[in-house]
Amino acid sequence: MNNVKFSLIAIVVAAAVLAFAHWFKVDYLFFASYTILQFIVLATAWNILGGYCGYVNFGSAAFFAIGAYTSVFLHKAFPLPVPLLIVVSAITAGIAGFGMGYLTLRLRGSFFAIATLALAVVLQTLVVNWDFVGGSRGAYIIRPENLEIGSFQIPYIEYLFALMLGLTVLALVTARAIEHSQLGYGFATIRDDELAAEASGVPTLRLKLIATTLSGAFMGMAGAPFPYYIGYLQPQSAFGLEYAVNSIAMPMIGGTTSWVGPLVGAILLGSAQQYATVTISSAVNLLIVGLMLVAFVIIAPNGLIGLVQDWLRKRRAS
Amino acid sequence: MSPLLHVNTITKRFGGFLALDGVDLVVQPGERLGLIGPNGSGKSTLVNCVCGTLRNEVGSVNFNGEVIDKLTAHERTRRGLARSFQLPRPFHSMSLADNLRIPLLYTVRAREGMLHAHTDLEARCHQLLELVGLLKKANQLPRDLTQVEMRKLELARAMAAEPKLLIADESMAGLSHSEIDDILALLFRLNETGITVILIEHIMSAVMKFSQRLAVLVSGKKVADGKPEDVVRDPEVVRAYLGQ
């Protein structure tokens, strides 16, 4: 199935989801689903660098927060409609991804991973000390009740949900397109054996930079509407631990070799967490995510998708 | 005729260990050069420095009239320098065919206008697999291959880059006589099409059959370089390597 066909199908599915949600009209579901969609984007973005290229990013929260704080900054300095905020965040987070990659990707993969972890801490320090965007006290963004364009009116949360749905489609289509393209092949060689890739003519540094830039940009885009969604943005929540661990756990549990893995992982883990946070506690729910990550990484390295593929292969062989 | 490859006084250290000590080597276009030496003498290090996987501190490498010291490994491959790895390094998550598609896409197609159509690439891929006798296993993964087949895949991948110079690094270790002859025939055929070949080997019968010229590396230094019949009679070579 080529990319255009897939994009059309994805858009149709998204439109159906949107229509259903609009008809159903339960506010809590909008809020919960928004979070899951956000995680789909984050997980897919992480997987472009982590699953396809094999370079681990521990600082997803940093890029997510760059998107969120870009929105806050512009909201205070030069207000823009949310879709434009998303575009600007893509640029700022993408530049951050490129910059960090340029500094660290020429060294070993482990140095890159460490640098991403430290980046999150440093960025948080910068934000905490930056009063214009609220510093440690946080920033308020008053979310309008409704989106009004002429006579067309929908609740604002539904508007944000629709935007995030569009972003999700974009992320999935991009991931799938990469997977089936020459770029995807190149990424896979980097993951399999970077030395042999170079010897075969693959420009590994250039490809890795493309991956970090794309990955960072998508994470930033996921973060851009966040201040509007949450209304009050504190550094602790923007740089929250749950973003780092979920961006890794969801693709690794779902499966890292294809675009389906992060989607499956995000939906399953995201829904489970929404349920657990409400019924048990948010700390226990994070603990479960962490334990599942460790368990899956040891027992099922190729995630749920890998388990399914193995099972199918065994059935075919017998 | 100007040489295709000119290795100019290359020195390479690993911490305190001197792996290469001022090595000079010249390879003419179309030549068949054999490179021998005991384990640890620096043969693979030399290949790594020439191909850009490692950077030498001293000296320079000149390929096809161009100083390539500042080029990355993939840029050197695109200029026509290809190598197979001593321990095969296939892309383990991809089929054999895909393994060959990588250099076809990233090296051959990256050069001016070759291999435009999709069918060209597929045909070339099939041709290469057939050449090394792996066409039947085209869609299998490298982990399903025997050691011998992995070596052949390794060679095929280097060949897929359509090089001007191919460095075959110990592709024959552990193979049977007929398998060695197969690979040798392959390399001869490649050479006949104009590709310069450097054969790094321990198997002396193959080296003597193949090489027009023979160079010997011992402890990072080149101790002999000339006609094979002369080199194997050189007392220093006999003492350092052949006598063992």
Added chain:
Amino acid sequence: MDISFDLLINAIAAGLLLGGFYAAVTAGVSISFGMLDIVNIAHPAFVILGSYIAYFININYGVDPILVSILMLPVFYALGAAVYQVYYLSFEKRGQESLRGLAFFFGLLFVTEVTLILVFGVDYRYVEAAYIGPSIHLGLIDLPLRMLVPCAAAITLFACIELFITRTFTGRAIMAVSQDQLALQLMAADPIRIKRIAFGLSIAVAAVAGALLIIIQPVEPSVGREYIGRIFAICVLGGLGSMPGTLIAAVILGVVESITATFYGPSWAPAVSFGFLLLTLAFRPSGLLGR
């Protein structure tokens, strides 16, 4: 902003003491990352675990925290050995250390932090001991004992490790395994066992570092993550696998952080380590004394 000499010299003194302590925290990673090439980013979690155990026993039984950590050495050693065994069987053996190994340690870091939150809550915890409170006054310089004692203990610990590595057979085997695993095998030493011992050692050291940490500052579960940047910045700046390099780099970082905190405010301190890390990676990745 007046640079008062008084303030500056005290900042430097505090930085030196802090640096000594940082060296102890990093010592474990110098072994696991510098020598064994294992990116154990969960190391700070083990340190914090050590802090909390020291806290628990100190508050409930009145035992001195450093003493607690020494008693806990065998426990942490066993823990480290067990973790390495899992790491080896699941990842190193299969050659998948890079992606999955990192995710594994990250998972451990995360699970430890969240478990500590569940058990102890997010309040800051601190220990009580005779030397927390008083200071020594040397002219202009105030040396708080709560920093002096950990620094002294840290340097002692460091010296012990250095002696172990250079003087004992096992220690030298650890250095050997970091340089040439095959040669070690030919000498009839089992490299896996050596690596297990080394990793166990690195975690045991973390126990002591944890006790020192909670003497210096109150601790809460997320403190560990601040230390990741510091630890790896020190490791890289000092040169992987060089213990003297680690000490020098730790002291440099301690002094710079202290001066930054004194004159620009403590909220900027975490940025210092990352700045160091980036600069080192960009300009001298092999570190000051690296191999």
